[in-house]
Amino acid sequence: MTREIMGKIHSTESFGAVDGPGVRFIIFLQGCHMRCRYCHNPETWKSNEEEYTLRSAEDVLKEALRYRSYWKNGGGITISGGEALLQMDFVLAVFSSAKEKGIHTALDTAGNPFTEEEPFFSTFKRLCAVTDLFILDLKEMDEEKHKQLTGFSNKNILAMARYLSDHGKHMWIRHVLVPGLTDEESGLTALHDFIATLHGVDRVEVLPYHVLGVPEWEKLNLPYTLEHVKPPTPEEVARAEKLIGTFA
Numbered sequence: 714m715t716r717e718i719m720g721k722i723h724s725t726e727s728f729g730a731v732d733g734p735g736v737r738f739i740i741f742l743q744g745c746h747m748r749c750r751y752c753h754n755p756e757t758w759k760s761n762e763e764e765y766t767l768r769s770a771e772d773v774l775k776e777a778l779r780y781r782s783y784w785k786n787g788g789g790i791t792i793s794g795g796e797a798l799l800q801m802d803f804v805l806a807v808f809s810s811a812k813e814k815g816i817h818t819a820l821d822t823a824g825n826p827f828t829e830e831e832p833f834f835s836t837f838k839r840l841c842a843v844t845d846l847f848i849l850d851l852k853e854m855d856e857e858k859h860k861q862l863t864g865f866s867n868k869n870i871l872a873m874a875r876y877l878s879d880h881g882k883h884m885w886i887r888h889v890l891v892p893g894l895t896d897e898e899s900g901l902t903a904l905h906d907f908i909a910t911l912h913g914v915d916r917v918e919v920l921p922y923h924v925l926g927v928p929e930w931e932k933l934n935l936p937y938t939l940e941h942v943k944p945p946t947p948e949e950v951a952r953a954e955k956l957i958g959t960f961a
């Protein structure tokens with residue numbers, strides 16, 4: 714029954730190498746409420762019918778399983794977005810079946826839909842039970858700056874990190890480094906201090922801002938507000954990594 718649950722699929726990738734351990738099958742879901750100024754996948758934002766393929770959890774899992782022989786060294790399935798937590802029933806269906814088959818599951822999320830209110834929270838707790846790894850973007854510690862960067866508060870996102878920490882879940886934490894926007898010393902130090910209070914963090918990474926997604930903004934006729942911003946230099950990345958205290 715659960716396997717008949719449908720998901721709005723943006724795309725799949727057979728040999729992902731960065732979104733979780735080992736080689737992974739990545740499922741990118743359609744739809745995200747945030748509007749990060751540096752988003753490199755703005756085509757995943759809207760949930761219009763022409764933007765996605767509707768597929769069952771069983772069908773997507775069947776496709777993923779074709780690649781199982783490559784999932785050595787902790788590889789498996791990652792569900793990403795868009796924002797995967799907007800389609801929790803689908804993620805739950807895929808991961809529940811995957812766990813029955815002994816497959817490693819990772820959820821790549823920015824945490825924006827997280828709330829301890831129902832009906833979200835009950836499903837989230839069930840999802841936690843079948844998710845081996847959460848890959849969580851922490852975009853900005855200061856709430857006002859987070860709003861300017863993404864259009865939303867970060868309170869519930871930090872609460873989600875806290876919840877995962879308190880409930881023994883494994884996490885990778887990522888921070889996109891945008892020169893002049895998310896690279897202030899105070900912000901990076903605050904991020905370091907917050908991460909230091911969490912349990913279960915297996916990796917902390919800085920992702921350098923890049924401009925590969927800009928043509929997508931142009932194609933969608935969306936105003937891109939960071940056209941003056943250049944990707945960080947290796948020295949700027951090293952400085953941020955030191956301040957945040959990255960490790961793998």
Ligand code: SF4
Pocket residue numbers: 745746747748749751752753754755757794795796823
């Ligand atoms: S959360 Fe991710 S998909 Fe959504 S706008 Fe931000 S970068 Fe883009």
